[in-house]
Amino acid sequence: MSQPVRFHPLAEADLVEAWSWYEERQPGLGDRLVSAVRTALDTVTRWPSSGTPVIEGADGEVVERRITTSGFPYVLRYRTIDETIVVMAVYHQRRHPDFGAERSP
Numbered sequence: 645m646s647q648p649v650r651f652h653p654l655a656e657a658d659l660v661e662a663w664s665w666y667e668e669r670q671p672g673l674g675d676r677l678v679s680a681v682r683t684a685l686d687t688v689t690r691w692p693s694s695g696t697p698v699i700e701g702a703d704g705e706v707v708e709r710r711i712t713t714s715g716f717p718y719v720l721r722y723r724t725i726d727e728t729i730v731v732m733a734v735y736h737q738r739r740h741p742d743f744g745a746e747r748s749p
């Protein structure tokens with residue numbers, strides 16, 4: 645069973661910025677990035693624990709995970725909140741690995 649997905653407003657802006665960058669270089673390439681993000685999200689909605697843990701709470705419980713996209717050097721940071729996948733950040737792998745960590749749901 646798949647879980648619903650929502651994007652943090654800044655994560656949505658991250659994705660739009662990346663889409664625009666790719667579209668400026670080659671029309672249609674941004675759409676391929678969005679498709680790769682959707683594919684990654686399909687995996688996450690089916691298996692929410694499949695991502696690599698990146699933030700743990702004081703009790704050792706995983707608070708936030710990350711998953712990479714196929715074909716693009718992008719990462720999605722996400723949390724599971726009340727049975728909903730919340731994408732906290734979408735960023736290039738060359739950015740600092742803590743990119744978006746300060747965002748609160």
